[in-house]
Amino acid sequence: MEQMKRSHTPKVVCFGEILWDVLPDVRNPGGAPMNVAYHLNKLGIAVDLLSSVGYDQAGDDLIAFLQSGGISSTLVQRSSVYATSEVLARISENHEVTYDIVKPVAWDQINYTVEMGKAVAQADAIVFGSLSAREQVTRKTLYSLIESARYRVFDVNLRAPHYSDEIIIDLLKKADMVKLNLSELLLIVRWLSTVQITDEVQAVELLFSRFEIQEVLITKGGKGATYYSRQIRYDYPTYAIEVADTIGSGDAFLAAFLAMKLAGEPLEVILDYAVAMGAFITSQSGACPNYSKFDLERFIWKKKYMDFASAS
Structure with missing residues (x-):
């Protein structure tokens, strides 16, 4: 795997939607790019968040949340x-989450601004998703910014009906690394091949053959994750936890990976x-719970100690 260690403090730009996840009894800040930015910041990575909110109370509250966490809202x-985005989230009995995503909204x-262009050009990586590309204005801005990025991370989030195969394929052409789940992978390869592919390895090989992607990261919930480069495959199990909800767990996983x-x-x-980060966030409510890096590392230590003790 390509190493990205640098002499300066790493910096990542996260581009796209920020919003409120509205649950039956609580409203939480969310949106995949903001979630990734939140956790990167917790882990000591400098972050620029590129998005938009409305001139309304919901927007004021999101800006206040960012500032309270030390994330720049510049x-x-x-x-x-357009109003600040609010998404109705529903959690099923088996912890699966569905979303009612209204449009159009501020994000x-x-x-595009010159300041955004500079931020991307100076960053070590840009993280972008598929949801924010649903409308032309934001999509055009994203395409412009990607051109000057050093490392391009495509966080696939297929939320029907807010995507098209044409745009997803366009974004794959622009990506260095792709993070997605298994169902998203198999759906994408159905668009790319006249032959039905149900095997994970064959699906990843098709992505590598069709695009200039260098790395593929597949999240598998309770089964952990699998990493692919053009040379290797690595399967990694997750930690056993009691699930609170799965909102934002994949975003937390990606932030820790980066x-x-x-x-x-x-x-x-x-x-x-x-x-570990994905499991840690899944064990708590909401995508962005309050915690410190020490809390995460204590969680990891306890899980490893408990696993060792039970094995003994």
Whole structure:
């Protein structure tokens, strides 16, 4: 796996939606790019968040949340036309989450600025998803920013009906690394092949053959994760936990993966930290619970100690 260790403090740009996840009894800040930014910041990575909120109370509250966590809101635009995004989230008995995503909202209208371009050009990586590309204005801005990025991380989040195969394939053409789940992988390869592919390895090989992607990261919930480069495959199990909800667990996983990758850690350490972070967030309510890096590392130590003790 390509090492990204640098002499300076690593910096990541997260581009796209920020919103409120509205649950029956609580409203939590969310949106995949913001969740990734939140956890990167917790892990000591400098972050620029590129998004937009409305001139409304919901927007004021999101800006206040970012600032309270030490995340810069300088590049979060304010729209006088479109409202801040609020998403109705429903959690089923088996902890699966579905979303009712309204449009258009402020993050559908993120306009390119010179300051955004500079932030991306100076960062070690840009993280972007598929949801924010659903409308032309934000999609055009994203395409412009990607051109100057050093390392492009495509976090696939297929939320029907807010995507098309054409746009997803476009984004795959622009990515260095792709993070997705198994069902998303198999859906994408159905668009790419006239032959039905149900095997994970064959599906990943098809991505590598069709695009310039260098790494594929597949999240598998309670079964952990699998990492692919063009040379290797690495399966890594997760930690057993009691699930609170799964909102944002994949975003937390990605943030930890990138934080360790930017620190130049070996692949096994990177994946261990990433699956631990995903499990840690799944054991709590909401995508962005309040915690410290020490809390995460204590969680990892306890899990490893308990596993060792039970094995003995």
